[in-house]
Amino acid sequence: MITDIESRLKTLAQEAQEAIASSESLSQLEELRVSYLGKKGQLSLILKEMGKLSAEERPRIGAIANEIKTTIQDNLSNKQQNLQQAEIEKQILAETLDVTMPGVSYPLGKSHPLQSTIDRILDIFVGLGYTVAEGPQIESDYYNFTALNTPEDHPARDMQDTFYFEDGSLLRTHTSSVQIRYMEKNEPPIRIIAPGRVYRRDTVDATHSAVFHQIEILAVGKGLTFTDLKGTIKEFLRQMFGDDLPTVFRASYFPFTEPSAEVDVQWQGKWLEVLGCGMVDPNVLKAVGYDPEIYTGFAAGLGVERFAMILHKIDDIRRLYNSDLRFLQQF
Known part of the structure; x- marks a missing residue:
């Protein structure tokens, strides 16, 4: 054993x-x-x-x-x-790193031409003493139309037909609604600039889009006149495009301003409307509780896409939305 x-x-x-x-x-x-x-x-x-x-x-x-x-x-x-x-x-x-091997490079990102244009416009107006204000893209009928002197039966609504929801809310047609919201919460004097995306049932072509970006300015105080508005717009356009870009003010109509004007610039051999402006209608001031006998104001709104097209000599607005790297890498 x-x-x-x-x-x-x-x-x-x-x-x-x-x-x-x-x-x-x-x-x-x-x-x-x-x-x-x-x-x-x-x-x-x-x-x-x-x-x-x-x-x-x-x-x-x-x-x-x-x-x-x-x-x-x-x-x-x-x-x-x-x-x-x-x-x-x-x-x-x-895990050994061979320091003699060429490194892997990644291209640096750049601002989209729309965003760079927005930033440039904001910089100019902030330098002029304006404050950036923002608001919701889904708005009520009151803020988008009624408070801006555009009641339900007003014919001007046809020019800004938009997309509606079942509860009565809508996709805003301009950033003017931000102005109403801001004035409700603040007393004059005010100087604001409101950037943002807006929506309209426009037919898409080389210069129009159903979705685009808008920037609006608003100034309210005592003794403001159309001369102040015109001087502000001219200074803005001078800083934006230089002294040699031909511009013209022509009479127009907007329900929330009176008197009103549109500003055209020369682009590719023709006149192109780039912004609308005017003195704030007294009814708009009353809607937010301001006394139009004491305060006056002016407002202006511009399409960012059109400014980007002029700055970069882009021939078709649709190029800004196609996400084509061959196009975007130029900027």
């Missing part, structure tokens, strides 16, 4: 040494540890038979078993260190 147990222990030690030496991963090494040294491992199964041995035989076999166990543990530990070091070296090799 002693010879058999001793032989099996030596055979187990040899098998364990060979298996550990040939293991290729930490997970495989852990499986070997459990197989040989676990509570239900091969060494434990052999040692359970020591109960059949005499008291004189057990110490010698126990010493042999302990020596084999220590040897297996040492082999496992050494192999574990070797595998861990190999993993580290493999990771280092995979």
Whole structure:
């Protein structure tokens, strides 16, 4: 019996040494540890038979078993260190940065011509003392039309037909609604500029779009006249386009201003309307609680797309929305 147990222990030690030496991963090494040294491992199964041995035989076999166990543990530990070091070296090799290789470059982003035009316009008016104001794109009929002296049966609504929701709200047709909201919460004097996206049921062509961007200005105070409006617009256009761009003011009509005018600039050999303006109608001032006998004001609204077309000599407004990189990379 002693010879058999001793032989099996030596055979187990040899098998364990060979298996550990040939293991290729930490997970495989852990499986070997459990197989040989676990509570239900091969060494434990052999040692359970020591109960059949005499008291004189057990110490010698126990010493042999302990020596084999220590040897297996040492082999496992050494192999574990070797595998861990190999993993580290493999990771280092995979993450090594070759500083001699050319770097991967990414093109720098640029502002869209519409956004750069908005920023340029805002910079000019902020420099003139105006404050930027914003409002919701989904508006009520009151703020978009009624408070701007355009009641339900007013024919001017036909020119600004828009998109409506079932609850009666609508997509705003201009940023004039921001002016009403701002005046309701602030007392004169005020100077604001309101940029934003607006919507109209326009037929899309080279100079019109159903979705576009508008910027409006509003100034309210004591003693403001059309001369102040004209001077402000001229200074803005001078800073925007320079002194050599021909411009003209011509009489027009808007329900929320009186008197009203449109401003045209020369573009590609023809006159192009770029903004509308006028003195704030007294009814609009009354709608927000201002006394038109004390305060006067002027307002102007412009389409950002048309200004971008003039600045960059773009021949078709639709190019601004096609997301064609060949076009956008020019700016």
